[in-house]
Amino acid sequence: MRNVYTVKQxxxxxxxxxxxxxxxxxxxxKGEVSNCKYHTSGHIYFSLxxxxxxxxCIMFAGNRNGLxxxxxxxxxxxxxxxxxxxxxxxxxQLYAKEIILDGAGLLYEKFEALKRELxxxxxxxxxxxxPIPKFAKRIGIxxxxxxAAIRDIMNVSARRNPYVQLILYPAxxxxxxxxxxxxxxIQMLDEYGVDVMIVGRGGGSIEDLWAFNxxxxxxxxxxxxxxxxxxxxxxxxxxxADYVADMRxxxxxxxxxxxxxxxxxxxxxxxxxxxxxxxxLYQKIQLTRMRMERYRVxxxxxxxxxxxxxxxxxxxxxxxxxxxxxxxxxxxAKQRLAIRIEQMKGLSPxxxxxxxxxxxxxxxxxxxxxxxxxxxxxSLKIYVTDGILKAxxxxxxxxxxx
Numbered sequence: 393m394r395n396v397y398t399v400k401q402x403x404x405x406x407x408x409x410x411x412x413x414x415x416x417x418x419x420x421x422k423g424e425v426s427n428c429k430y431h432t433s434g435h436i437y438f439s440l441x442x443x444x445x446x447x448x449c450i451m452f453a454g455n456r457n458g459l460x461x462x463x464x465x466x467x468x469x470x471x472x473x474x475x476x477x478x479x480x481x482x483x484x485q486l487y488a489k490e491i492i493l494d495g496a497g498l499l500y501e502k503f504e505a506l507k508r509e510l511x512x513x514x515x516x517x518x519x520x521x522x523p524i525p526k527f528a529k530r531i532g533i534x535x536x537x538x539x540a541a542i543r544d545i546m547n548v549s550a551r552r553n554p555y556v557q558l559i560l561y562p563a564x565x566x567x568x569x570x571x572x573x574x575x576x577x578i579q580m581l582d583e584y585g586v587d588v589m590i591v592g593r594g595g596g597s598i599e600d601l602w603a604f605n606x607x608x609x610x611x612x613x614x615x616x617x618x619x620x621x622x623x624x625x626x627x628x629x630x631x632x633a634d635y636v637a638d639m640r641x642x643x644x645x646x647x648x649x650x651x652x653x654x655x656x657x658x659x660x661x662x663x664x665x666x667x668x669x670x671x672x673l674y675q676k677i678q679l680t681r682m683r684m685e686r687y688r689v690x691x692x693x694x695x696x697x698x699x700x701x702x703x704x705x706x707x708x709x710x711x712x713x714x715x716x717x718x719x720x721x722x723x724x725a726k727q728r729l730a731i732r733i734e735q736m737k738g739l740s741p742x743x744x745x746x747x748x749x750x751x752x753x754x755x756x757x758x759x760x761x762x763x764x765x766x767x768x769x770x771s772l773k774i775y776v777t778d779g780i781l782k783a784x785x786x787x788x789x790x791x792x793x794x
Contacts (some may be wrong), residue, residue, distance in 0.1 A: 403479040416475040421447065421486055422494055425467045436463060440471060440486070448485035451472075455489045468494035499598050503605050506632060510607070515614050515636050522619040522638045524650060525587050527658075530557045531651050532581035532589040532618070534574055535547065536682040537562035540594045541623070541644035548648035553655040559586055570603035577614040582618045589616070590647045591633060592623030604631040613637055623647035750776045763788040 425441030430436055434453025439446045449471060451459070459500035463469070473488040490499045510516065531549070535541045537560060549556055564570040573610040574591065581589055591613065593601070603609065604624045613620050613636045622637035634640040641647035686758050690699055752760040754769045766772065766785050774781040 399481065399482065403477060403482045406482075406484075407477045407479055410476040418472070419475060419486075420470050420472050421449075421475075422468070422470045423447070425463055425469055426465050428463050428465050434543045436488075438463060440469070447504060448483060449488055451491065452486040459491055463491065463495065470494050499602060499605075503632070504600070505567055506605065506607060506610075510632065510636070515610065520614070524619050524621065524639055527653050528556065528587035528651055530559060531588045532584070532586035533558060533560045534563050534577035534581065534589065535560070535593050536565045539565070541592055541743070544643070544645040545648040546592060548645050550653045552649070553658075555655060556652050559584065559702075565603060566596070566600050567603075571606035571609050574603060574609050576622070578609075578612045578616055582616050586618055588651050589618050589620045590623055590644070590651055591620055591637070591649060592641075592644050593625070594644065595626040601625055601629060601631055601720065604633040606632075609633055610636045621647045621650055627678045717772055750774050750781075763790050 421440055421444075424437045424440050428436065428438040434456065436451040436456070438449050438451075440449055442449070451471075451473075457496065465753065470493075471486060471488040472490040473486050475484055475486050477484045516521070533545060535545075542560060544557065549558055551628050559581065561581055563577040564573035578589065578591060591604075593604075595601075598605075601624055604622075607787050610632045613622070613633055618640045621639045621641050622634045623641040623646065624629070624631045624633055625643075626641035639648055639650060751774075753773045753775070754760060754766070756774075757772070758765070760766055760772065766788065768785050768787070770785045772783045772785065776782055
């Protein structure tokens, strides 16, 4: 009896055959999208069909980061993935890892390859980016002379700052020789000496923008000594030039906004700075004046003349105190003297004489106070109020007044 296999065994065998086939593990499949459904889990289920048939496909949610557009029925796409079977249903399907729109597939692949290569070389590194000057006076432009890009740049520049000089290198931006023309424009403006450079063009398909994905253009931007703003296409368009440039602008108009400083805003800023400077200077002057006034008062206080005046004032005050003290002492002395005079008046011989009394002395001037101090026939002098009387002792009597 012949060998009998289960459905599971057959499906597993077929899956193993798909797995061992090198070509089916990494294959590009081209076709029209149909039955496209975005599952709530994030997976995308769809089919690819052409005039001869269709193929079931799935893209897991984890691979959707590389999908740059929303898939819709009827789109012509190229899907990269591996073909294998789903054992439960016994049907093969394509497990897509990358999906790109048809017509640009090879260019996208080439774009990603060059992007990886240049990135590994460090040409996109931030440390090589040059700062864009804030007040550029001469701006170089590498673009087509008749396109919308140059008109947009000129309009924005005239509105923001009519004094900025725009220097255009009329380059080919599409078709044969475009990359070489762009490189030459970058090199010539770099040698001429502009402050900043805008390199770009208006929007278009990947084929139209391909000149800005060429390696020679990327190297020219990287080696340029002048800061470069890349302005290729619209906001959703991305080129190799955008990664290498010192700054990326989503549009040529935006590049002009970044490169050309607004003169009116600059004047307003200067006015504000000028006003702030005046206010600060005025405050400084006032503060200095106050400080100088304090110093003047302090110097006047500490000046030798002031000290001398204070010493003179103290001397005058001391002299006055001494004078007052002397006058008080003199007053006291006068009062005491007056008292003594009054007291002396009561004891003065002259006063006694004026009252009728007299005093007697011997010829030698010795005061006679007792009868015992004289003898008979002694000469005496008797002093009275208005003169002296001379007398001679005729007799003496001892005892009280008779």
